[in-house]
């Protein structure tokens with residue numbers, strides 16, 4: 001949490017790191033300042049010792065999927081089409097979708113592997129006495145971010161269902177966030193349910209994006225640190241990646257003092 005004048009900033013992001021317990025963890029290779037002096041020195045024909053204290057710039061090289069860490073999924077991720085038109089990739093999603101009034105819905109009573117329904121969303125809204133407005137950014141708090149460094153992180157969240165998703169998107173919501181690893185139930189759970197004969201068990205939340213155009217943020221954190229359920233601003237601009245299905249984002253809640 002940081003403060004500047006009348007604004008308080010709450011970081012809602014997980015960091016990109018080698019120790020991330022993700023399905024496809026990132027790989028960060030680091031060049032320290034001495035390595036920087038060696039590499040830069042070699043490039044311009046100068047001995048590394050000639051740099052101040054033998055040091056020059058540090059940098060990193062990262063290999064990661066677009067769905068690593070806290071990131072925004074674009075409609076293209078869900079299906080080639082959305083609402084009958086070609087789906088938007090992350091680079092063409094309008095910036096205004098990623099900045100707006102935030103509302104946190106407490107769904108922490110839904111356990112890992114369970115489904116969050118439209119009824120759950122309605123009840124959570126009633127509890128805080130809030131009515132959705134178009135452009136609102138709805139953050140679903142499951143508490144699963146507390147397991148971000150647990151080996152079982154990818155299995156620790158409930159899934160957001162098709163009906164819950166459509167209920168919000170039909171009211172003009174373009175961005176829904178979750179602090180679970182994924183927007184839908186854990187992969188393992190969906191696979192088991194499908195094999196048991198539940199035909200719509202596979203990624204029902206993601207597939208809702210075929211019917212209505214929207215984005216979601218996965219792997220958020222610290223939704224419990226936002227001191228109010230609404231009356232704050234969310235900023236979660238995705239990194240501009242050409243024709244990509246997702247973009248990493250630094251999701252932040254901004255609270256303005258009255």
Ligand SMILES: [Zn+2]
Pocket residue numbers: 067071072073218246
């Ligand atoms: Zn994703």
